[in-house]
Amino acid sequence: MPDYTLKIRRFDPESGRPAYWQEFGVDLPEERSVLDAILRAKDEQDGSLSIRCSCQAAICGSCGVRINGMSRLACNTKLSEAAEDGRNGAIVVEPMGNMPVIKDLIVDMDAVHWKKVQRVVPWLLPEGDPPAREYIVDPESMIDVTQSMACIHCGACVSACLSLEVDPEFIGPAALAKAYRFVGDPRDAHTEDRLLDLAEDPHGIYDCTHCFACVEVCPKDVAPMDQIMRLRRRATADYGIKDQNNGYGHEKAFTDLIEKYGTLSEAQLLPKSYGDGSLIRAQVKPAALKELGAKFPTVIRGLTSGKVSPKTALLHHKLQDQDQIRRIYEEVESKEDRLELNLYIVGESGGEEEGATSEGGQEE
Amino acid sequence: MPSHDVLVIGAGLAGQRAALAAAEDGASVGILSKVHPVRSHSNAAQGGINAALNPEDSWESHAYDTVKGSDYLGDQDAIEIMCKEAPNEILTLEHLGVTFHRNEEGRLGTRAFGGASAARTYYVADITGQAILHVLYEQLMRHDEVYRYEEFFTTTLVLDDDGHVAGCVARQMRDGTMELFAAKTVILAAGGNGQIYNPTTNALICTGDGIAMAYRIGGPLMDMEMIQYHPTTLAGNGLLITEGARGEGAHLYNAQGERFMENYAPNKLELASRDVVSRAEQTEINEGRGFPDGTVALDITKVPRKRIHEALREIVNVGRDFAGVDITREPIHIKPGNHYTMGGVKTDKDGRTEIPGLYAAGEVACVSVHGGNRLGANSLLDTLVFGRRSGKHAAHHARNHQMPEPPHSHVDDEEAKLRELIGRERNGRRVSEIRTELGRTMDEHVAVFRDEGGLLEAAQTVQRLKEEAKSVAIDDKGNVFNQDLFGAIELGFMLDNAECAIVGALERKESRGAQFRTDYPERNDDEWLKHIDLTLDGDRPNVSYSEVTITQWEPEERKY
Structure with a gap:
């Protein structure tokens, strides 16, 4: 039986000592989980080693930790895989990030995660009295929100979120995915209010930097960032919400510039962002002018450091095969429905492989 | 001292449903759980929830399937109530926000399930339990009149001098403080005992705490031998x-x-x-x-x-x-593999146990709607219907009662016990060793097929383990999240559960539902169409019997 070494970050708040590392050797078959190994160490070596855990099947969401730096569930991380990514022959296990540590691998989820969940008004708000029977809704809409319903609140995305590290007030990936569960639910009567609230909050949907960390670490394929992007699309394309954070203007400027040049014109991005995508509006909107003025030192720094020159700034070059970029835009924009990739509908390969069987659906 | 009209112990589906129902009726409600409510094991229910909601289906058909599935050990009055109330319960959940699967017309759609004569299982992909649990928790977050005590480990129930329930003692896991809760009524919703088996589909938290706590204060258990694989x-x-x-x-x-x-x-x-x-x-x-x-x-x-x-x-x-x-x-x-506890704390159809003011709902309870064998997708239904009924009834009961004032000595006693356990020198076996041996023993002898020899051997082993458990020592001496301590307390709960399951299995000399005795391979309605009740007597379960309620379905041979 292989011999694994766990290097666990320990913390006992009653000891007065700072956190420290401790190694445990455990003999277990390679297909067993990191949680199995932690529990084995706890059972046989040190009963004070603490981790929340319950189902051992990746459904209760208790055992979120960082393994070799990656936020994940200990119960569905195989020892063999963890050992491959380990450091100096040890599997490194730490408590999750972005949340205060209470003891060993136990973090305070109430102080961060649940507070943020509470922030998004996490309950259905239908209009008026319920019908005598069920609400009749598009069947696909229920499958669609099931992806965010699949969240088990393990906190892995909260732990991995880079925006949260910079802005602890950011509502964050898990809570925003929860928000989409109501925005995407046709029974909810407050879609626009919810979107306005999340778009106007300086720590809301436009605080996400699109880094994919949450998508990568989510053990349930909730893809929180995708849900955040859908909230943005609903806010802008469906409700035309032009938020005070300029998120809408920034996205519009960004996509317009790429459509035009194929690469990003940094010099135009800022003014166009503040002018809701228009250079002219940027110069007549008092709020935009004020914001632009505030950014002036950045512009000066860019010029003096040589990062931009007036020439490259004003005459941004087009890509040689810009036509191809345009074709992508045309292809996407010509579709009647927005293209949304949802695992519950199209499967893991994004519908390419499953597409063949999904039409007929019958194999025999 | 926190005090509530209705105190719910356990925050899975039964507990949360009970809490919401009691709060709706104006009771002040506290809900205690040793894990955050969304970590509860109701999460694990994948397949769905049964209800005869389609116009072409009928509650009678659902009830008959349930009675037959129970191998006629289910109480038919309770089964009738469950099946009649099922459609409304589904609609309530739908209105609260559960994202049930829809058919092409956008109406609730069903899937087929075992032992059912119609496709009447409503579902959310294969995360039905999780979806419902999370929606109920949304309601708890919304209604702050339900006070949540999350990560509180209940160590004992408390009675007043008249034998009426008066509250419980619990330890706040985060800092180790012991708290006495006063309550006019207590609803046990603490789940099943799957962890007495190894392996099991059940989560590590399913250690039969509620069953053992009710048993220890004199509440009868029923049909404990009925354990589903x-x-x-x-x-x-x-x-x-x-x-x-x-x-x-x-x-x-x-x-x-x-x-x-x-x-x-x-x-x-x-x-x-x-x-x-x-x-x-x-x-x-x-x-x-x-x-x-x-x-x-x-x-x-x-x-x-x-x-x-x-x-x-x-x-x-x-x-x-x-x-x-x-x-x-x-x-x-x-x-x-081990999956579900059909037996449990004996209750009536309003969740009342034989201890005044004490209720039980969900897997901890034995109403009995599952009898010898539970049908798939009837467990979620059981938790919701009897969770709601318990909540309502307890709220009503509380209206006519004064708030008890249990003496603080209850906390002192519990604290002294735990201090002794924490301070104990190691000279015996570890908790994990005993737990593992218990699990293996149960899976070997109290499984799909049973016989007297194996059951006697299991009984002996469990008696020895009970002795050994008296001297277990733990490593963690701290107050913050002392999981080592909770593990030792749970071990005691588990051993009580296991002992009762074995006594029931030895007692029932026939084969019915989940109990298959190779030495008594036939169902014997003449002698054994009855419940086996177990009540603590000294430190052993005392056996008695109670009638199975039959309304309209006389026992017949079971064929599928």
């Missing part, structure tokens, strides 16, 4: 593969490639009731027609792939992460 669990770790897989069309094969259910249940095949399918599988395995790892095969590739993605996604993950098998492409090896 689920037909499709993974060989190594006991993880669950939903019955929904068979509901969606998956087949079972033995190692010779035979669809063996044809020999055991020619009409319902894979969708016979769970006791029947589990026995069939175990027979195939015992008679040498299984795979070398002691399993048979579940072939889900029969189900169209699009359907798997939208309806069985969770078990795609389970197969991939825990068995290394892509269930959309190849069969997966499974075997029967």
Whole structure:
């Protein structure tokens, strides 16, 4: 039986000592989980080693930790895989990030995660009295929100979120995915209010930097960032919400510039962002002018450091095969429905492989 | 001292439903749980929830299936109530926000499940329990009149001098403080006891705390021998593969490639009731027609792939992460494994136990709607219907009662016990050793097939383990999240549960539902169409019997 070494970050708040590392050797078959190994160490070596855990099947969401730096569930991380990514022959296990540590691998989820969940008004708000029977809704809409319903609140995305590290007030990936569960639910009567609230909050949907960390670490394929992007699309394309954070203007400027040049014109991005995508509006909107003025030192720094020159700034070059970029835009924009990739509908390969069987659906 | 009209212990579906119902009726409610409510084991219910909601279906049909599934040990008055109230309960959940699967017209759609004569299982992909649990928790977050005590470990129930329930003592896990709760009524909703088995589909928290706590203060337990083995669990770790897989069309094969259910249940095949399918599988395995790892095969590739993605996604993950098998492409090896406690704290149809003011609902309770064998997708229904009824009844009961003032000595006593345990020198076995031996013993002797010899051996082992448990010592001496301490307390709860299960299994000299005695292989209605009640007497369970309520379905031979 292989011999694994766990290097666990320990913390006992009653000891007065700072956190420290401790190694445990455990003999277990390679297909067993990191949680199995932690529990084995706890059972046989040190009963004070603490981790929340319950189902051992990746459904209760208790055992979120960082393994070799990656936020994940200990119960569905195989020892063999963890050992491959380990450091100096040890599997490194730490408590999750972005949340205060209470003891060993136990973090305070109430102080961060649940507070943020509470922030998004996490309950259905239908209009008026319920019908005598069920609400009749598009069947696909229920499958669609099931992806965010699949969240088990393990906190892995909260732990991995880079925006949260910079802005602890950011509502964050898990809570925003929860928000989409109501925005995407046709029974909810407050879609626009919810979107306005999340778009106007300086720590809301436009605080996400699109880094994919949450998508990568989510053990349930909730893809929180995708849900955040859908909230943005609903806010802008469906409700035309032009938020005070300029998120809408920034996205519009960004996509317009790429459509035009194929690469990003940094010099135009800022003014166009503040002018809701228009250079002219940027110069007549008092709020935009004020914001632009505030950014002036950045512009000066860019010029003096040589990062931009007036020439490259004003005459941004087009890509040689810009036509191809345009074709992508045309292809996407010509579709009647927005293209949304949802695992519950199209499967893991994004519908390419499953597409063949999904039409007929019958194999025999 | 926190005090509430209604104090709920356990925050899974039964507990949360009870809390909401009691609060709706104006009671002040506290809900205590040793885990955050969304970590509760109700999460694990994958397949769905039964209700005769379609106009062409009827509650009578649902009730008959349930009675037959129970092998006629279920109380038919309670079963009638459950099946009549099921449609409303589903609609309530739908209105609260559960994202139930829809058919093409956008109405609630169903899937087929075992032992049912109609497709009446409503579901959310294969995360039905999780979806409902999270929606109820949304309601708890919304209604702050329900006070939540999350990560509070209850160590004992408290009675007043008249034997009426007066509250409980609990330890706040985060800082180790002990707290006395006063309550006019207490609803136990603390789940089942699957952890007395190894392996089990149950989570580590399912240690029968509620069952043991009620038993220790004199509450009768009922039908504790009725323990369900689920037909499709993974060989190594006991993880669950939903019955929904068979509901969606998956087949079972033995190692010779035979669809063996044809020999055991020619009409319902894979969708016979769970006791029947589990026995069939175990027979195939015992008679040498299984795979070398002691399993048979579940072939889900029969189900169209699009359907798997939208309806069985969770078990795609389970197969991939825990068995290394892509269930959309190849069969997966499974075997029967411990899954559900049909027995529990004896209650009436309003959740009342025999201790005044004490209620029980969900897996902790034995109403009994499941009798000898629970039908798939009836457990969620049980938690919700009897959770709600308990909540309402307790709120009503509380209105006519004064708030008790249990003396602080209750906390002192509990604290002294725990201090002794924490301070104990190590000279005996570790908690984990005893726990593992208990699990193996139960899985060997109190499983799909039982006989007197094996049961006696198990009884002896459990007596020895009870002795050994008296001297277990723990490593953690701290106050903050002392999980070591909780493990030792849970071990005591588990041993009480195991002892009662074995006593019941020895007592019932017949084969009915989940209890199959190879030495008494027939059902014997003349002598054993009755419940076995167990009450603590000294430190042993005392056996008595109670009538099974029959309303309109006389026992007949069970064929699937």
